[in-house]
Amino acid sequence: MRQPLPQWNAIYQGDCLEILRCWPDAFVDLIYIDPPFNTGQRRRLQSIKLGFGRQQRRGFGGKTYNYEIMSDISYADNMPFDAYLEFLYQRIQEGWRILKPTGSFFLHVDPRIVHYARLILDDIFGADHFINEIIWAYDYGGRPRDRFPWKHDNILWYTKSEVWTFNLDEVERIPYMAPELVGPEKAARGKLPTDVWWITIVPTNSKERTGYPTQKPEKLLERIIRAASRPGDLVVDYFAGSGTTGAVAQRLGRRWILVDNHSAAISIMQQRLGCLALPNVTSVI
Numbered sequence: 551m552r553q554p555l556p557q558w559n560a561i562y563q564g565d566c567l568e569i570l571r572c573w574p575d576a577f578v579d580l581i582y583i584d585p586p587f588n589t590g591q592r593r594r595l596q597s598i599k600l601g602f603g604r605q606q607r608r609g610f611g612g613k614t615y616n617y618e619i620m621s622d623i624s625y626a627d628n629m630p631f632d633a634y635l636e637f638l639y640q641r642i643q644e645g646w647r648i649l650k651p652t653g654s655f656f657l658h659v660d661p662r663i664v665h666y667a668r669l670i671l672d673d674i675f676g677a678d679h680f681i682n683e684i685i686w687a688y689d690y691g692g693r694p695r696d697r698f699p700w701k702h703d704n705i706l707w708y709t710k711s712e713v714w715t716f717n718l719d720e721v722e723r724i725p726y727m728a729p730e731l732v733g734p735e736k737a738a739r740g741k742l743p744t745d746v747w748w749i750t751i752v753p754t755n756s757k758e759r760t761g762y763p764t765q766k767p768e769k770l771l772e773r774i775i776r777a778a779s780r781p782g783d784l785v786v787d788y789f790a791g792s793g794t795t796g797a798v799a800q801r802l803g804r805r806w807i808l809v810d811n812h813s814a815a816i817s818i819m820q821q822r823l824g825c826l827a828l829p830n831v832t833s834v835i
């Protein structure tokens with residue numbers, strides 16, 4: 551029996567595998583997913599207000615401050631490794647199934663698992679359908695003293711067939727590293743980015759910040775969505791977190807569907823997207 555199309559501009563709550571299995575084949579233009587990286591820890595973000603509350607922390611110069619926890623959001627990211635690979639495999643396979651033949655799939659991972667992810671994607675999409683490994687480089691956080699710090703994530707782009715969307719002219723140009731070598735006209739126009747993208751993480755004090763752990767910057771999603779989809783296309787993110795993909799898709803005139811199994815993610819997405827559209831929230835479990 552043919553399954554009905556899900557609503558678009560909608561947020562679905564539940565395990566993405568169960569939700570995707572209810573959807574028909576081949577109706578999505580672009581999928582971006584940023585699943586948990588299996589870091590072995592809980593991913594956690596607390597936002598605190600200094601100068602209030604009964605809890606205390608020691609700060610610069612040994613001074614003690616009172617603080618109050620305003621929000622505390624976390625999710626588990628610690629599966630046994632084999633189970634994690636199986637978890638990814640099943641969910642990527644469903645992603646492949648719901649993509650149109652002209653569709654693109656972007657998988658966001660980190661350097662610890664990117665080689666396993668490549669093998670999974672080669673198996674499901676075919677090695678010939680590998681388009682790019684985008685290196686998202688940033689500079690934030692601690693610096694170990696026994697190696698070069700890990701300061702990039704890996705975004706793997708695969709297509710379902712030999713036909714796909716790439717809007718070269720939609721991609722934001724960036725400054726030349728040595729503008730004096732290319733002449734004033736070219737320098738003013740800038741150059742197209744390569745597969746290494748320097749984009750800052752979401753700054754603590756930015757308007758974009760939602761308080762959700764592992765929130766990705768809108769600028770990163772903007773480059774992907776502009777390049778690999780057209781206005782009116784359907785963009786799906788089934789590990790949606792704070793809803794960055796939906797917020798950018800909406801702003802760029804694409805349709806979107808977001809899925810997450812965490813209730814904190816769902817309420818942040820409702821708030822974030824409620825200002826832009828009227829999201830329907832469908833609770834599956």
Ligand SMILES: C[S@@+](CC[C@H](N)C(=O)[O-])C[C@H]1O[C@@H](n2cnc3c(N)ncnc32)[C@H](O)[C@@H]1O
Pocket residue numbers: 564565566567584585586587625762763764765766767788789790791792793794795809810811812815
């Ligand atoms: C790395 S975060 C995504 C962050 C997102 N890209 C953003 O910009 O906010 C991964 C998300 O996957 C969700 N998740 C984990 N397992 C899931 C599952 N089985 N089904 C749906 N969502 C899941 C987590 O709740 C978390 O919100």
